[in-house]
Amino acid sequence: MKSLYVKFVVITIGxxxxxxxxxxxxxxxxxxxxxxxxxxxxxxxxxxxxxAFAKEHxxxxxxxxxxxxxxxxxQIYSIDQSGNEAFYGAPFRDSNLSAYTKEKVLNGTVHHxxxxxxxxxxxxxxxxxxxxxxxxxxxxxxxxxxALFIRPDIKLLFNEMHFLFGWILILSIxxxxxxxxxxxxxxxxxxxxxxxxxxxxANGNYHVKLNIPRQDELGNLARSFSKMAQKxxxxxxxxxxxxxxxxxxxxxxxxxxxxxTNLLENESIGPEERxxxxxxINSEIRRLSTLTKQLLLLASLDRNEDMLKKRPFNxxxxxxxxxxxxxxxxxxxxxxxxxxxxxxxxxGDPSLLNTVWDNLLSNAIKYNKPNGSIEISIxxxxxxxxxxxxxxxxxxxxxxxxxxxxxxxxxxxxRTRTIxxxxxxxxxxxxxxxxxGGQITVTSxxxxxxxxxxxxxxxxxxxxx
Ligand code: ADP
Numbered sequence: 001m002k003s004l005y006v007k008f009v010v011i012t013i014g015x016x017x018x019x020x021x022x023x024x025x026x027x028x029x030x031x032x033x034x035x036x037x038x039x040x041x042x043x044x045x046x047x048x049x050x051x052a053f054a055k056e057h058x059x060x061x062x063x064x065x066x067x068x069x070x071x072x073x074x075q076i077y078s079i080d081q082s083g084n085e086a087f088y089g090a091p092f093r094d095s096n097l098s099a100y101t102k103e104k105v106l107n108g109t110v111h112h113x114x115x116x117x118x119x120x121x122x123x124x125x126x127x128x129x130x131x132x133x134x135x136x137x138x139x140x141x142x143x144x145x146x147a148l149f150i151r152p153d154i155k156l157l158f159n160e161m162h163f164l165f166g167w168i169l170i171l172s173i174x175x176x177x178x179x180x181x182x183x184x185x186x187x188x189x190x191x192x193x194x195x196x197x198x199x200x201x202a203n204g205n206y207h208v209k210l211n212i213p214r215q216d217e218l219g220n221l222a223r224s225f226s227k228m229a230q231k232x233x234x235x236x237x238x239x240x241x242x243x244x245x246x247x248x249x250x251x252x253x254x255x256x257x258x259x260x261t262n263l264l265e266n267e268s269i270g271p272e273e274r275x276x277x278x279x280x281i282n283s284e285i286r287r288l289s290t291l292t293k294q295l296l297l298l299a300s301l302d303r304n305e306d307m308l309k310k311r312p313f314n315x316x317x318x319x320x321x322x323x324x325x326x327x328x329x330x331x332x333x334x335x336x337x338x339x340x341x342x343x344x345x346x347x348g349d350p351s352l353l354n355t356v357w358d359n360l361l362s363n364a365i366k367y368n369k370p371n372g373s374i375e376i377s378i379x380x381x382x383x384x385x386x387x388x389x390x391x392x393x394x395x396x397x398x399x400x401x402x403x404x405x406x407x408x409x410x411x412x413x414x415r416t417r418t419i420x421x422x423x424x425x426x427x428x429x430x431x432x433x434x435x436x437g438g439q440i441t442v443t444s445x446x447x448x449x450x451x452x453x454x455x456x457x458x459x460x461x462x463x464x465x
Contacts, residue, residue, distance in 0.1 A: 105147035111136030206233025
């Protein structure tokens with residue numbers, strides 16, 4: 001397979017060659033159609049004025065006169081009625097000319113050799129140093145008739161220009177080729193880098209570095225590629241962490257259950273210890289059950305965004321119902337709960353959103369301090385509804401806030417060790433809110449308490465009862 005570099009160079013040089021050929025053909029057509037007749041006409045006028053001057057000045061020596069004229073940049077051939085020929089100026093490369101033409105000119109006809117010069121010679125006909133490619137006019141001098149054939153001495157007139165144009169052409173072709181070679185390298189280099197980076201990414205190296213600081217499409221592509229590699233790296237990290245977390249979170253309750261059932265096999269243990277072991281086993285089974293339920297929910301949320309069964313519903317009533325369910329735990333823990341929950345309609349999946357409120361309320365209870373308080377409120381804004389869960393609990397450090405919505409993340413274990421949890425609740429809550437087009441934020445002060453604020457879009461449907 002030819003490399004992109006070679007293809008690019010070949011195509012560009014090919015284009016240069018084809019366009020040169022086309023340019024040559026077009027300019028040839030232009031020469032044949034427009035310039036050749038003009039050139040013929042111009043030289044005819046010059047030849048006629050030379051002849052007229054010779055006729056009007058019989059005293060001059062024709063030979064000297066024609067020699068002088070030739071020296072000014074012309075090739076001249078003359079023949080008289082007796083057949084005496086003379087050449088002046090630079091010799092013709094081809095001095096063939098039919099006797100018929102010579103005769104015709106001697107008889108008074110003008111010979112338009114430049115105009116009649118064959119077309120097949122293209123534009124180069126202009127340079128053809130041939131006697132046929134001349135203007136022939138009759139010349140009368142001192143009673144004698146001559147046929148005078150004349151053409152500009154291109155070599156003499158254009159010699160320097162020839163070189164100059166030749167050099168310009170050679171230089172521009174060479175420079176174009178050199179520039180094409182370099183510019184193509186410049187264009188193709190980032191693609192080579194990108195290809196290497198893609199291969200490296202395919203081999204599992206997500207830390208590919210692309211140094212392509214260009215502002216064009218390739219620069220954009222490189223930046224998007226770097227972002228994509230970074231994202232893939234993060235996803236891969238998360239996947240590994242997720243698997244190791246799941247394994248750990250399933251393994252540890254299982255080994256606890258196994259340990260305590262082994263202990264239960266010992267018949268000598270007292271009823272109090274037995275009851276304690278059974279309670280631990282039950283709590284571990286609960287943990288496993290919650291974990292699998294949450295994992296299933298997360299998996300279905302990840303897989304399918306269409307799983308939302310949205311409808312307008314009263315979020316105020318939903319929250320009041322939830323509070324009723326938790327009332328006994330709240331009073332058992334000696335917590336104070338207050339709320340401001342006006343009837344408010346939002347559009348969403350009531351069951352999934354209930355999971356969110358359930359998680360936020362259970363966290364506000366779990367991570368609260370003895371005799372602490374919880375405040376739940378709904379605030380209507382112009383376009384949105386704010387649902388706030390505020391507690392006076394253990395709070396969060398700044399570094400913890402950043403990771404709070406990550407899967408399996410649990411803040412400082414020293415403070416939460418004794419509290420049951422999987423670290424999945426908030427990440428599920430955030431996913432559900434995101435699927436609803438809302439957002440969840442948290443403000444917290446360590447040791448003071450936290451506030452989780454959910455912002456949902458308002459339902460602009462036809463009012464709510
Ligand atoms: P879980 O509660 O099952 O551990 P979550 O995802 O609900 O998992 O919460 C993640 C972590 O965030 C918790 O382990 C806890 O450290 C912290 N957290 C959540 N809610 C609060 C809160 N109201 N006050 C203090 N910390 C909280």
